[in-house]
Amino acid sequence: MMELCIKRFLITLVVYNLILFQSNAIELKGMFGEIRSPNFPEGYPRDSNISWNISVPDGFRVKLYFSHFDLEPSYLCEYDYVKIEADGQVLGTFCGQESTDTEQIPGQQMYFSPAHDMTVTFISDFSNEERFTGFDAHFAAVDVDECKEKNDEELACDHYCHNYIGGFYCSCRFGYILHTDNRTCRVECSDNLFTERSGIISSPDFPNPYPKSSDCLYRIELEEGFVINLMFEDSFDIEDHPEVMCPYDYVKIKAGRKEFGPICGDRSPRRIETGSYSVQILFHSDNSGENGGWRLSYDAVGTPCPVPQPPVNGKIEPSLKQYSFKDQVLITCDTGYNMIKDNLEIEKFQIVCQKDGSWSSVMPTCRIVDCQTPPILEHGYVEFNTRNNLSTYQSQIEYFCQQAFYQIVPNITSIYTCQENKRWMNKNLGAKLPTCLPVCGIPAFSRTKLARIAGGKFAERGMSPWIAMLSRSGSPFCGGSLIGDNWIVTAAHCLHNSLEEDRANLLSSDIVDSSSFKIILGKHRTRQQDNTEQSLQAKNIILHPQYNFSTYSFDIALLELNNHAILNNYVKPVCLPDEETTSTVLHEGDMVIVSGWGKQFLQKLPDSLAEIEIPVVDHSKCKESYAKLQRSVTDDMICAGEKEGGKDSCQGDSGGPMVTINKQTKRWFLAATVSWGVGCAQNEKYGVYSNVQKSLSWIKTVTGIYNV
Ligand code: 4AZ
Numbered sequence: 001m002m003e004l005c006i007k008r009f010l011i012t013l014v015v016y017n018l019i020l021f022q023s024n025a026i027e028l029k030g031m032f033g034e035i036r037s038p039n040f041p042e043g044y045p046r047d048s049n050i051s052w053n054i055s056v057p058d059g060f061r062v063k064l065y066f067s068h069f070d071l072e073p074s075y076l077c078e079y080d081y082v083k084i085e086a087d088g089q090v091l092g093t094f095c096g097q098e099s100t101d102t103e104q105i106p107g108q109q110m111y112f113s114p115a116h117d118m119t120v121t122f123i124s125d126f127s128n129e130e131r132f133t134g135f136d137a138h139f140a141a142v143d144v145d146e147c148k149e150k151n152d153e154e155l156a157c158d159h160y161c162h163n164y165i166g167g168f169y170c171s172c173r174f175g176y177i178l179h180t181d182n183r184t185c186r187v188e189c190s191d192n193l194f195t196e197r198s199g200i201i202s203s204p205d206f207p208n209p210y211p212k213s214s215d216c217l218y219r220i221e222l223e224e225g226f227v228i229n230l231m232f233e234d235s236f237d238i239e240d241h242p243e244v245m246c247p248y249d250y251v252k253i254k255a256g257r258k259e260f261g262p263i264c265g266d267r268s269p270r271r272i273e274t275g276s277y278s279v280q281i282l283f284h285s286d287n288s289g290e291n292g293g294w295r296l297s298y299d300a301v302g303t304p305c306p307v308p309q310p311p312v313n314g315k316i317e318p319s320l321k322q323y324s325f326k327d328q329v330l331i332t333c334d335t336g337y338n339m340i341k342d343n344l345e346i347e348k349f350q351i352v353c354q355k356d357g358s359w360s361s362v363m364p365t366c367r368i369v370d371c372q373t374p375p376i377l378e379h380g381y382v383e384f385n386t387r388n389n390l391s392t393y394q395s396q397i398e399y400f401c402q403q404a405f406y407q408i409v410p411n412i413t414s415i416y417t418c419q420e421n422k423r424w425m426n427k428n429l430g431a432k433l434p435t436c437l438p439v440c441g442i443p444a445f446s447r448t449k450l451a452r453i454a455g456g457k458f459a460e461r462g463m464s465p466w467i468a469m470l471s472r473s474g475s476p477f478c479g480g481s482l483i484g485d486n487w488i489v490t491a492a493h494c495l496h497n498s499l500e501e502d503r504a505n506l507l508s509s510d511i512v513d514s515s516s517f518k519i520i521l522g523k524h525r526t527r528q529q530d531n532t533e534q535s536l537q538a539k540n541i542i543l544h545p546q547y548n549f550s551t552y553s554f555d556i557a558l559l560e561l562n563n564h565a566i567l568n569n570y571v572k573p574v575c576l577p578d579e580e581t582t583s584t585v586l587h588e589g590d591m592v593i594v595s596g597w598g599k600q601f602l603q604k605l606p607d608s609l610a611e612i613e614i615p616v617v618d619h620s621k622c623k624e625s626y627a628k629l630q631r632s633v634t635d636d637m638i639c640a641g642e643k644e645g646g647k648d649s650c651q652g653d654s655g656g657p658m659v660t661i662n663k664q665t666k667r668w669f670l671a672a673t674v675s676w677g678v679g680c681a682q683n684e685k686y687g688v689y690s691n692v693q694k695s696l697s698w699i700k701t702v703t704g705i706y707n708v
Contacts, residue, residue: 025051031060031141037122037134041068044080044134048124055117056141059166062086062118066106068136071095072128077103079125082135086113097132106135112142158185158212158287179213184287189216197222197300203283203293207235210249210285210293218281225325225355226277226300228255236268237292239285248289254280268294302326305353313337314366327353333366336393336420340365369393371418379406379436379567385415393418401436404444405567407708408434437708438485438567440466441575441667447593459609461524461532464595466574466670467609467657469520470494476526476597476605479656480519480559481670482573484705488519488538488559490655491673491690492547495557499549506549514538519559522570525608526597532570537562542702544695546636553634555675556690557655558702574659575669575707576700577693583664584671584693588618592640592660592671594687598653599680605652612647614640617686625684636694638672641686649687650680658689669707 028035035052037044054062064084072080073096084091091113094106111118120137146168147161155161157170158179172178172185179186187204194201201218203210220228230253239249250262255274263269277300302325310316314333323329331349333339339346341364352360371391374382377399385396399414401407408414414434416424423431445462468480468488478494496510514537522532540560547554565571577584586592595611622639626632633639640658641648649656658672672689679685692699700706 024049025053028052028054028139029056031056032139034136034138035120036136037071040134040136042133043128043131044122044124046124046126046128048122050122052120053117054113054120054139057166058116059144059146059168060116060141061144062113062116062139063142064111064113064118064120064137064139065109066094066135066137068133069094069105069107070097070133071105071135072124072130072132073097073100073103075102080128080132081123082106083121083123084111085119085121086117087115089114091118106137116141157183176211179287181213181287184212186213186285187211187216189214189283192216192218194218194220194298195222197226198298200295200297201281202295206293206295208292209290210283212285212289213287214283214285216281216283218283220279220281220298222277222300223326223355224277225303227303228274228276228279228298228300230272230274230279230281230296230298232268232270232272232294232296234268234270235292236294237266238264238294239289239291240264240266249285249291250283251294252282252284254282302353303355303357305357305359308351308359308363311339311363311366313368314339314364323353325353325355325357329353329359331364336369337366338369340367369418369420369422371395371422371424374416374424375433377401377433377436379438380408380434391418393420397424399434402567404442405439405572406436407439409437409708410434438573440483440573440707441662441665441669443572443668444569458606459524459595459611461530462570464593464609464611464657464659465522465570465572466659466668467523467595469523469597470517470655471520472517474527476652477517478652478654479596479598479674481657481659481673482521482565482571483576483670483699484573484703485567486561486564487703487705488561489657489670489673489692489699490557490559491675492543492555492557493549493552493675494655495541495543495559496549506543506547511541511543514541514559519561521565522568523609524570526605527607532568534565534571536565544698551632551634552637552676552688552690554636554690554695556673556692556695558699560703574657575662575665575667576696576705577669577671578662578707579693579696583662584669586616586638586660586671586691588616588621590616590660592616592658594640594649594653594656594658594674594689596649596653596656596674598656598674599650612649614642614647614687616640622686622688625686626678626688629678629685631678633688636691637675638689638691639686640672640689641681643684645681645683645685648677648681648685649674650677667707 056062077093077095081093081095083093091111094104096103096105099105143165145163146156147163150156156168159173160171162169170183176185176187189204241247246262246264250264252262253260255276260272305323308329317330329351349364354360374397380399380401382397382399395418397416412428416426419425425431443463443465447463466482468482469476470478470480480488480490483489495512519536521534524530538559539562542558544554544556591613593611593613595609600606617639623633653674656674657670659668660671662669670692672691675688675690677687
């Protein structure tokens with residue numbers, strides 16, 4: 001567009017070559033032209049004073065050349081002369097016909113105006129006697145190469161200069177934009193946002209000179225609660241002025257209501273504490289100057305919070321000398337202490353330093369773990385090893401069983417310590433409690449004399465504390481033995497109604513009703529009440545699976561009591577035999593004790609418990625003697641009694657205990673239960689008993705009882 005305008009202007013000048021007479025000044029506008037002295041080539045008139053104001057379009061200069069020059073010579077051209085002026089300067093004053101030491105003629109030289117206009121003045125004095133012919137000169141517009149000719153201080157273009165005939169234009173390096181002054185190159189830098197807590201900001205192109213004509217805006221926007229500090233590097237160079245405060249280029253900082261600057265010059269402002277979480281840095285540059293610019297690093301510090309005091313028996317992490325906004329602190333309690341916050345128990349707790357310099361929450365407290373009252377051990381008790389019966393962390397307790405009647409199992413340390421998980425723990429058993437198992441086979445009262453059952457003697461109270469009376473309608477019908485504290489071993493035939501001999505199987509309907517009989521422990525007298533007795537009932541009747549009601553093999557049964565017996569000096573269980581050990585395997589002649597309330601001499605029931613001591617009879621001898629009577633003595637049976645008779649169990653004694661002492665453990669064990677015989681106390685008609693050892697694994701499986 002600009003080019004177009006200039007062209008149109010040139011055409012106008014060439015065509016019209018307008019000559020204006022204004023007093024003695026002639027205006028000449030155009031691309032070229034000719035000027036002559038008046039009357040040329042005749043002698044010029046006297047008293048001439050003519051000026052030609054030559055002007056060519058912008059971007060051009062005037063070139064003037066004299067093709068003829070003939071003026072009156074005079075010392076220092078005092079009379080007649082031609083003067084060339086441009087931009088208020090005299091480019092030359094000429095006279096004469098040839099150059100001398102003191103005067104000059106234009107000769108062949110070209111004269112150029114610095115700008116686009118030139119004035120030529122012709123003066124003649126009062127005479128031209130010799131009829132000098134004057135001059136003939138030509139002017140033309142010549143292009144100015146602005147790209148080359150502008151001096152260093154005033155460069156035509158900031159970056160790249162492109163000359164064309166009649167003008168020039170500028171362009172910028174990549175990343176720069178030509179300013180509206182069409183000369184300087186600015187940058188677009190008004191939208192720089194920093195949201196990190198630290199960073200580096202510099203003037204564009206740092207450390208190279210910053211762009212001209214630019215307005216840069218750098219914003220640091222952090223969360224409320226932080227304050228931003230700026231640190232300008234020492235290398236700082238912004239164009240300044242000796243008298244006026246930063247008139248050209250400057251940095252201004254706005255931080256909330258505070259303002260810093262304008263800042264310029266070569267002295268770094270160094271550290272600026274803005275006191276704000278939102279900072280704007282404005283950097284303005286004008287269209288000139290070459291200065292190195294600036295660079296700063298910034299950081300942000302949060303509002304400080306007071307150093308938190310850890311709870312008693314607790315700690316905080318991290319433990320620092322100072323805390324500020326956004327810092328987090330984890331609070332934990334020492335081992336054995338629980339954290340309490342708002343009356344609630346929590347694992348751990350975190351607090352955060354807030355923008356106002358306070359912590360997000362008050363400290364929780366650490367309360368010592370309390371394992372509470374230890375669990376109750378059945379048939380046992382607990383003792384606190386610490387004073388005041390403390391149940392808190394690290395307190396110790398010890399379990400014991402009721403002495404004489406129960407024994408602790410396993411018999412290792414039963415010390416429990418209160419752990420951080422609020423549980424009482426034993427180093428071997430963990431949280432599991434030991435058990436108090438009934439002590440078996442140790443009567444409180446030892447035997448002095450023996451009574452007889454059939455032809456026997458009366459027992460003394462408490463000598464067979466394991467014996468149970470099975471009683472129906474106030475009359476004893478069978479005996480039994482307490483094992484553990486809730487199982488009775490008795491004879492299977494005591495628990496079913498009489499059956500026809502030829503029936504193959506026992507039906508469940510044949511089993512007696514458990515509510516139809518009583519199981520009395522601590523019993524001594526046959527018909528009268530004893531103050532030591534405990535009357536119980538069976539909740540379960542279990543006959544040996546191999547029980548044969550025709551042969552009486554495996555004539556053994558288990559009764560589960562509806563309640564646990566209370567063990568005391570009159571109620572104590574008997575031991576079971578050991579498996580396959582010599583100490584509890586009976587041999588011929590081994591003495592055993594059989595007790596019961598069964599019939600005695602003349603079919604009479606005894607007044608109180610009777611017992612006999614009899615020898616074990618060789619199995620084959622017994623078998624032989626019964627073979628004569630067509631009765632079979634199977635392997636699960638054991639016989640006892642004296643050859644000549646006299647001492648025997650009898651009707652009513654069935655299910656009752658045959659015991660003997662384990663020589664190793666010195667404890668009484670249940671060797672057999674009273675089963676059958678032919679008659680009572682007759683010679684060679686030994687009493688037949690069900691051998692407990694043969695049913696031992698079944699008993700243990702059903703009851704879970706084992707000797708302790
Ligand atoms: C019975 O009828 C019985 N002499 C028990 C034992 C003996 C005989 C009979 C052994 O219960």
